[in-house]
Amino acid sequence: MLNIVIFGPPGSGKGTQSARIVKKYDLTHLSTGDMLREEMEKNTPLGKQVSEYIDKGLLVPDDIVLKMLYDYAAGHMDSPGFIFDGFPRTIVQAEALDNLLDKRGIPINVVLSVEVEEKELLKRIVGRGEDSGRTDDSMEIANQRLDVYKKQTMPLIDYYKEQGKIAPINGMQPVDEVFGDICQAIEAVKAVQ
Ligand code: B4P
Numbered sequence: 001m002l003n004i005v006i007f008g009p010p011g012s013g014k015g016t017q018s019a020r021i022v023k024k025y026d027l028t029h030l031s032t033g034d035m036l037r038e039e040m041e042k043n044t045p046l047g048k049q050v051s052e053y054i055d056k057g058l059l060v061p062d063d064i065v066l067k068m069l070y071d072y073a074a075g076h077m078d079s080p081g082f083i084f085d086g087f088p089r090t091i092v093q094a095e096a097l098d099n100l101l102d103k104r105g106i107p108i109n110v111v112l113s114v115e116v117e118e119k120e121l122l123k124r125i126v127g128r129g130e131d132s133g134r135t136d137d138s139m140e141i142a143n144q145r146l147d148v149y150k151k152q153t154m155p156l157i158d159y160y161k162e163q164g165k166i167a168p169i170n171g172m173q174p175v176d177e178v179f180g181d182i183c184q185a186i187e188a189v190k191a192v193q
Contacts, residue, residue, distance in 0.1 A: 001106045002027060002081035002193075004186065005088070005097075005165075007156065008114035010145040011125040012171045013178060017114065018085040020179050025186065028079040030072055032065055032087040037134075055135045057144030059152055062092045069093075073100060084108075089153045094160075110189045111160040112182055114171035118146060 002025060006014045015031060022029045036054060039047035046064070053060045069087065076082075088094040101107050116124075122142055129137025136145065160166050167185035171178055 002186070002190065003084070003101060003106060003108045004082070005084045005108055005111040005160075006086075006114065007111050007153075007160075008171060009116065009118075009121055009149045009153075010142065011121040011128070012114040012116045013124075013175070014085050014114060016175060017112075017179060017182055018083050021083050021182065021186070024183070025081070025083075027081045027083045028076050029083050029085060030069070030087060031085040032060075032068060032089075033085070035068055035072070036060060036065075051135070055141070057136055057141040057148060059089055059148055062090055062096075065089075065093060066096050069097070069100070088156060091155055091159060094156055108160075108163075108165060109193070110167050110185060111165045112169050112185060113157060113160075113166050114169045114178070116171040120172060121146065 004021065004027065006018055006021070008014050015033070018029055018031065021027065036047075036050050040051045040054070041047070050060045050064065059065075065087065084097065088097050097108070122139065125137050125142040125145075126139050128134070129142075136142075157166065167188075169178060169181050169185065173181070
C-alpha cells in the first residue's frame, strides 16, 4: 500500500504530476479540484454551491470536501494506494485524513511538496486560463488563491514536517525533470516499506 499526498500552491503542477504518478505506480487518483469541477460542469446543486467559493478563489468549506473524501474512499476500499492531489488544504482536512487512514492502518507514506516561485505560478495559471475555460484562472483570482494558500494551506508544511513526511520537490524545472525527482522520492519511501 502506498499513500502519497502531492502538495503545493495553485499552479505548481500537482495535477500534471499526479497524472504521471497514477500511470507509473497504479494508484487511485483523488483530486478534490477535479471532483468539484465535475460537479460544476454538471450543474448539480453541489456544483452550484461550490462555484460560489471557487469562482472567488476561496477554499470550499471543509465539511463539503470531507464528505466527498469519505464517499470516494468508501467506493475504493480495494485500491492498492492513493494519490491525494490538492487535498488536504487545511489542518482540519489533514487531521481528518490522518484519522481515516490510521483507522485502516494505512498511513501516508510521503508528502511531495512541490515548490514554485510566485511569479512563475501566476504565469502558468494565467497561461492555462487562455484555453482551460476555468473560471478561477484569471490574474485577479489567481492572486486571491495564492493569498488563501499562504494563510490556510501553508501551515500544513509544518504539520507534515513534524511527522517527518515532507519531500521537497523543485517544481521550477521542466515537467519530465520534476517527475524524475518525484519518482526518486517515491522509490526512497518504497525502499523502507
Ligand atoms: P485544484 O484543482 O487543486 O487546482 P490548482 O491548485 O490550480 O492546480 P494544480 O497545482 O493541479 O496545477 P496544474 O497541474 O494544472 O483546485 C482548484 C480549486 O478547487 C481551489 O482553488 C479551491 O477553490 C477548490 N478546492 C480543491 N481542493 C480543495 C480542498 N481540498 N479544499 C477546499 N477547496 C478545494 O498546473 C498548472 C499549469 O502549469 C498547467 O497549465 C500546466 O500545464 C503547467 N505546468 C505544470 N507543471 C509545469 C512545469 N514543470 N513547467 C511549466 N509549466 C507547468
